[in-house]
Amino acid sequence: xxxxxxSVHLTAVKNTIKESxxxxxxxxxESNRLLILQALYxxxxxxxxxxxxxxxxxxxxxxxxxxxxxxxxAGTAMRFLTAFFASNPxxxxxxLTGSKRMQERPIKILVDAxxxxxxxxxxxxxxxxxxxxxxxxxxxxxxxxxVANISSQYISALMLIAPNLPxxxxxxxxxxxxxxxxxxxxYALLSALGAEVxxxxxxxxxxxxxxxxxxxxxVESDWSAASYFYSLVALTSTAKVxxxxxxxxxxxxxxxxxxxYEPLGVKTKFITKNYIELSKTPRKxxxxxxxxxxxxxxxxxxxxxxxxxxxxGCKLTGLHTLKIKETDRLVALKNExxxxxxxxxxxxSSLNLAPCSKLNKNIQINTYNDHRMxxxxxxxxxxxxxxxxxxxxVSKSYPKFWDDLEKLSISVKKHxxxxxxx
Ligand SMILES: O=C(O)C1=C[C@@H](OP(=O)(O)O)[C@@H](O)[C@H](O)C1
Ligand SMILES: C=C(OP(=O)(O)O)C(=O)O
Numbered sequence: 001x002x003x004x005x006x007s008v009h010l011t012a013v014k015n016t017i018k019e020s021x022x023x024x025x026x027x028x029x030e031s032n033r034l035l036i037l038q039a040l041y042x043x044x045x046x047x048x049x050x051x052x053x054x055x056x057x058x059x060x061x062x063x064x065x066x067x068x069x070x071x072x073x074a075g076t077a078m079r080f081l082t083a084f085f086a087s088n089p090x091x092x093x094x095x096l097t098g099s100k101r102m103q104e105r106p107i108k109i110l111v112d113a114x115x116x117x118x119x120x121x122x123x124x125x126x127x128x129x130x131x132x133x134x135x136x137x138x139x140x141x142x143x144x145x146x147v148a149n150i151s152s153q154y155i156s157a158l159m160l161i162a163p164n165l166p167x168x169x170x171x172x173x174x175x176x177x178x179x180x181x182x183x184x185x186x187y188a189l190l191s192a193l194g195a196e197v198x199x200x201x202x203x204x205x206x207x208x209x210x211x212x213x214x215x216x217x218x219v220e221s222d223w224s225a226a227s228y229f230y231s232l233v234a235l236t237s238t239a240k241v242x243x244x245x246x247x248x249x250x251x252x253x254x255x256x257x258x259x260x261y262e263p264l265g266v267k268t269k270f271i272t273k274n275y276i277e278l279s280k281t282p283r284k285x286x287x288x289x290x291x292x293x294x295x296x297x298x299x300x301x302x303x304x305x306x307x308x309x310x311x312x313g314c315k316l317t318g319l320h321t322l323k324i325k326e327t328d329r330l331v332a333l334k335n336e337x338x339x340x341x342x343x344x345x346x347x348x349s350s351l352n353l354a355p356c357s358k359l360n361k362n363i364q365i366n367t368y369n370d371h372r373m374x375x376x377x378x379x380x381x382x383x384x385x386x387x388x389x390x391x392x393x394v395s396k397s398y399p400k401f402w403d404d405l406e407k408l409s410i411s412v413k414k415h416x417x418x419x420x421x422x
Contacts, residue, residue, distance in 0.1 A: 007364070008391040008402060009413040010381035017232055017382070018409035021242040024226055026050040026219035027252055028397050029182060032058055032076045033160060033189050034217050036084055040164045041193070041212045048219040048245065052397045068095040071102065073326055073369065073396055076153055078102055078130060079110055083157040086119035087165060091136030095124065101369060103130050105324055109147050110154040117141045117169075142167035145174055148202075151321065152179035155204070156186040163195040163209035171204040178321055180295050181253025188251050192217070221245045223254035224372075225398045226276075227302040230257050231379040232408065233278045234264045235309045241408070245274040253296050260291060260299070264306060285312050287355065294318030297325070301376035304333060304353055308342050309383050313355045320349035326396070327368035336377060339363050340384075359384045371396040381410055 031050035038044040039062045049055060054074035061069045061081065071077040078098050085091050097103070108128035111121050120135040142165065148155060155171065162169035177183060183199070190197045190206065194213030197206045226243050233239050246255075248270055258268040267281045289307050293300050293316055300316055307314035322329040330351060334344045340363050343354040359380065364387045367373040371393045378401075380386055391414070394401040402412045 003392045003395065004416060005390055005392055006414045006416045007387055007389045009385070009387045009415065010378060010405075010410060011385045011413075012381045012410045015235070015237040015382055016409070017236050017239050017241070018407070019240045020407045021244075022229065022404050022407060023245070024221040024243055025052065025398060025400070026055075027222040027224075028052040028054050029076065029185060029222075030189070030219045030251060031055045032074075032080060033156065033186055034219065035059055035062055036080045036160045037189065037193060038062075039084065040161070041209075043212060043215050044193075045216045046219060047217070048221070050219065050222065050397075051399055053395045053399070054397060066094070067092070068097065071096070071098045073099045073101060075102075075105060075151075075325070076156075078105070079107065079151070079153040079157040080160060082107065082110060082121070082132060082134065083114060083161045085134040085136055086114045086121055087117075087139050087161045088136040089138045091134075093133065093135045095131055095133055097124075097131035099369070101326060105129070106150065107132070107154075109150055110157055113144045113146050113154065113158060114139070116144050117165075139165055140167065143170040143172070145172045147175055148173040148177040149175040149320075150178065151324070152177065152182045155183050159183070159186045159190060159197075159204060159206060162206035163190060163193070163197075165208065168205070168207040173202045173204070178294060179253070179297060181251075185251040185253075189217075220247050220250055220252065222397065223250065223252045223257060224298045225375075225401075227254065227257055227299045228375045228379060228401070229278060230261045230264075230266050231302050231306040231309070231376070232382065233266045233280055234261060234306050235379050235382040236280055239278075239280050241278045242271065243276050243278065246270075246276050247274065254299055256296055257299060260296075260303065261306075263289065264310065285310055288313040288315060290315045292316075292318040297321050298372065300351075301329060301333060301372045304337070304344075304351060305376045305380060307353055308337060308340065308356060308359070309380050311355055311357050314353040315350070317350040319351060323348070326370035327373070329370065329372070332366075332368045332370060332373055336365050336373070339365075340380070361385065362387070364389055367391070367393050369393055371398065375401055378405060
């Protein structure tokens with residue numbers, strides 16, 4: 001996990017990228033769900049698994065025997081493994097921990113729910129936060145209430161273990177469900193596997209499953225990763241980028257990019273069953289772009305930075321989960337946008353960007369251990385040269401990001417401490 005740190009200096013011909021084709025890695029959300037399901041039902045075969053650190057680390061943990069496991073920055077791995085270890089009566093006592101930031105990301109709602117079902121979990125440091133000590137048990141109770149407005153990952157974590165529980169599971173959700181498409185993704189994967197599952201607004205019911213129906217799963221590529229190419233195309237004057245492997249009936253909420261970026265001048269076309277082509281359409285931009293991203297929180301940074309580059313205003317709501325992600329993303333955005341000359345005002349669940357006609361030059365962007373801070377600011381290179389610090393953070397979800405950017409004829413110069421390598 002100790003990667004060598006580097007910054008990247010980005011330059012490009014103004015408003016221009018080369019027409020190109022990019023193979024985006026598998027969805028980390030689909031991959032991480034399928035890895036947990038595969039650990040429960042070993043006959044599952046997975047194709048196009050994500051190469052994200054979050055997925056590779058989860059895969060290693062699931063295939064290694066140890067007393068202590070470290071998930072690094074991976075929220076899904078932390079939440080899914082807590083439920084997995086707690087419900088596995090054959091698992092020895094384990095300690096589950098993560099990065100310094102992971103130890104500040106709340107997990108109490110999930111731990112309380114698992115304890116209600118009979119789990120044996122203790123906090124090793126601060127109450128409500130990792131690290132956790134978990135002793136695996138047979139969870140015999142089969143109904144639980146869960147607060148649903150903080151992180152959908154708690155819901156998915158319980159759903160993933162449910163078909164393997166002796167009595168299945170009934171979950172009653174309280175408060176408005178946040179990041180709903182991720183719960184629907186979990187539901188869809190369980191149904192495809194053959195589980196008897198129902199999901200009616202606040203009630204989820206999953207029956208025990210012994211014999212799976214579907215064995216072979218192909219992971220669609222990651223729409224959140226595709227968002228950076230939407231931003232690049234929006235910031236060019238004319239461009240075409242082809243991305244694969246995507247599906248028209250995606251399980252990923254971030255496929256909404258196709259509609260969200262239309263008013264920002266990006267057209268999406270499925271040119272074959274699995275290839276999309278993004279192209280720039282000449283159109284009058286709105287003065288203000290507005291959207292509620294309650295269901296698609298991971299693309300908030302991409303969108304606000306696109307609007308900054310386009311010189312238009314932006315009002316995004318539904319962002320209350322951003323402050324408990326890899327960093328407080330609202331504060332991080334404000335700091336970096338203001339360095340560039342933009343003006344961003346925040347509430348605890350929304351942001352408002354004022355139209356900005358000119359960006360400051362040669363700014364160094366801090367990334368706060370957040371892959372999405374690095375990747376969302378990179379497209380601004382089409383407007384002004386800039387440096388992204390600690391650029392290695394992208395490997396959390398998209399290790400080849402900087403290589404793929406070079407395919408578009410963007411110059412990416414890596415600076416390792418005192419060494420200039422490329
Ligand atoms: O279940 C998942 O795969 C995810 C759910 C979302 O988290 P929240 O439900 O905490 O918003 C999302 O932000 C994260 O990147 C991946
Ligand atoms: C929030 C994210 O991931 P996680 O919560 O799984 O760490 C993300 O990838 O943007």
